[in-house]
Amino acid sequence: MALLSVDDALALVLKGLAPLDVEQVSLADAQDRVLAEDLAATLTQPPFDASAMDGYAVRSADVAALPATLEVVGEAAAGARFTGTMKPGQAVRIFTGAPVPDGADTVVTQEDTEGSAARVVVKAAASAGKHIRPRGQDFKQGEVLLRQGTTLGPAPLMLAASMNHAVLPVRRRPQVAILATGDEVMPPGSGLGQDQIVSSAGYGVAAAVAAHGGEAVALGIARDDPESIATLAGTGAGADILVTIGGASVGERDLVASALEREGLVLEFAKVAMRPGKPVLFGRLGTQRVLGLPGNPVSALLCTYVFLVPMLRAMLGVHGDGDPVPEAVLGADLPANGERQHYLRATSTWREDGTRVVRPLPSQDSSLVAALAQADCLIVQVPHAPAAPQGARVKILPLSG
Numbered sequence: 001m002a003l004l005s006v007d008d009a010l011a012l013v014l015k016g017l018a019p020l021d022v023e024q025v026s027l028a029d030a031q032d033r034v035l036a037e038d039l040a041a042t043l044t045q046p047p048f049d050a051s052a053m054d055g056y057a058v059r060s061a062d063v064a065a066l067p068a069t070l071e072v073v074g075e076a077a078a079g080a081r082f083t084g085t086m087k088p089g090q091a092v093r094i095f096t097g098a099p100v101p102d103g104a105d106t107v108v109t110q111e112d113t114e115g116s117a118a119r120v121v122v123k124a125a126a127s128a129g130k131h132i133r134p135r136g137q138d139f140k141q142g143e144v145l146l147r148q149g150t151t152l153g154p155a156p157l158m159l160a161a162s163m164n165h166a167v168l169p170v171r172r173r174p175q176v177a178i179l180a181t182g183d184e185v186m187p188p189g190s191g192l193g194q195d196q197i198v199s200s201a202g203y204g205v206a207a208a209v210a211a212h213g214g215e216a217v218a219l220g221i222a223r224d225d226p227e228s229i230a231t232l233a234g235t236g237a238g239a240d241i242l243v244t245i246g247g248a249s250v251g252e253r254d255l256v257a258s259a260l261e262r263e264g265l266v267l268e269f270a271k272v273a274m275r276p277g278k279p280v281l282f283g284r285l286g287t288q289r290v291l292g293l294p295g296n297p298v299s300a301l302l303c304t305y306v307f308l309v310p311m312l313r314a315m316l317g318v319h320g321d322g323d324p325v326p327e328a329v330l331g332a333d334l335p336a337n338g339e340r341q342h343y344l345r346a347t348s349t350w351r352e353d354g355t356r357v358v359r360p361l362p363s364q365d366s367s368l369v370a371a372l373a374q375a376d377c378l379i380v381q382v383p384h385a386p387a388a389p390q391g392a393r394v395k396i397l398p399l400s401g
């Protein structure tokens, strides 16, 4: 029987996933959260015609003939406007951000003047509107400037604050419980016995979860024993997603599926036509989704990018799933592919015209963490793709960010 394709597996993984509940958080806590509702401006910005410079508010007609000597009748500062009306032949000392006084239609910068407190000599002409930020130039009250699904990075956060929102509606973060498995697997920093290895995969998976708006909870390391797997998995029962690492393949010690099936797991698939990552499994345990990642760390992280990150995006209602897959140019010949979609770890260089040139790393074994960390993208080769020569265009998944 043909293996399930990545696209079909992804469709099963995403089936029925909807954005999570809405939470209200303060601006200070909103960084990198995903906006759950459209956000409109509660005010007009700037709220008045404002000076963009330190100088003098004048009438452009008064400075058409130079030099022009004007009477200084007052001061306008940010936060403290000039309350009178400026008459012909007069000027008001003004500072950046201050409301432009009634009667003035331009601002002369300080550097273009000479003068005293009572009198100013203007040495350069200023056309009407110069150095004035008109009311509403940035945005107007009622304008929807941030859409739901926006990730609140620095600029959107700044805009939300400018629109005078102190509290923002955001999606609850998806909770992802991560369970490593394997008798040989020990926490980093352990004194390792013979035949033991360090548990690394979960740290990469947790970092990817956090980077994509989820909250990772480490459940520890289960032994290769159904009781141990079920008990530790049970401690993560409240999470939206349970991710297991290892024990997903066909050996007698690959017990994740059978141990969780005894707890009620309904498996939807246990193998996908991808390399690395073939023994990835997915199912439902009550309302919890279970993603069983292969133990090889590269396979685990790759399956995280291919399946877990889209799950998180669906649960957060994040924009951009229709974005085109980026392309690059091969820097070396690529042999024909077999029946599994191949994700080749690759490094990039850029030509002067901006073209990205990608070269697969010499070894593609799914245990090679050092090579993965060296790679900056994955070349995606579809099943049964013919050999591709150097210079051919290929689809890539960038790994940065």
Ligand SMILES: Nc1nc2c(c(=O)[nH]1)N[C@H]1C(S)=C(S)[C@@H](COP(=O)(O)OP(=O)(O)OC[C@H]3O[C@@H](n4cnc5c(N)ncnc54)[C@H](O)[C@@H]3O)O[C@H]1N2
Binding pocket: 180, 181, 182, 184, 185, 197, 198, 199, 200, 201, 202, 245, 246, 247, 248, 249, 250, 251, 254, 276, 277, 278, 279, 293, 294, 295, 296, 297, 299, 366
């Ligand atoms: N007869 C077959 N054998 C294997 C197949 C197959 O189709 N038929 N598939 C291979 C593929 S592909 C992969 S990938 C692995 C995945 O197997 P498991 O998910 O059962 O993973 P384990 O056997 O538990 O571990 C594989 C490897 O990874 C190490 N490991 C496990 N957990 C961690 C961790 N948290 N951090 C770092 N490294 C970890 C483990 O020690 C093993 O070396 O199966 C192939 N076999």
Ligand code: MOO
Binding pocket: 274, 275, 276, 277, 278, 279, 294, 296, 299, 366, 367
């Ligand atoms: O998932 Mo396995 O990665 O092909 O070694």
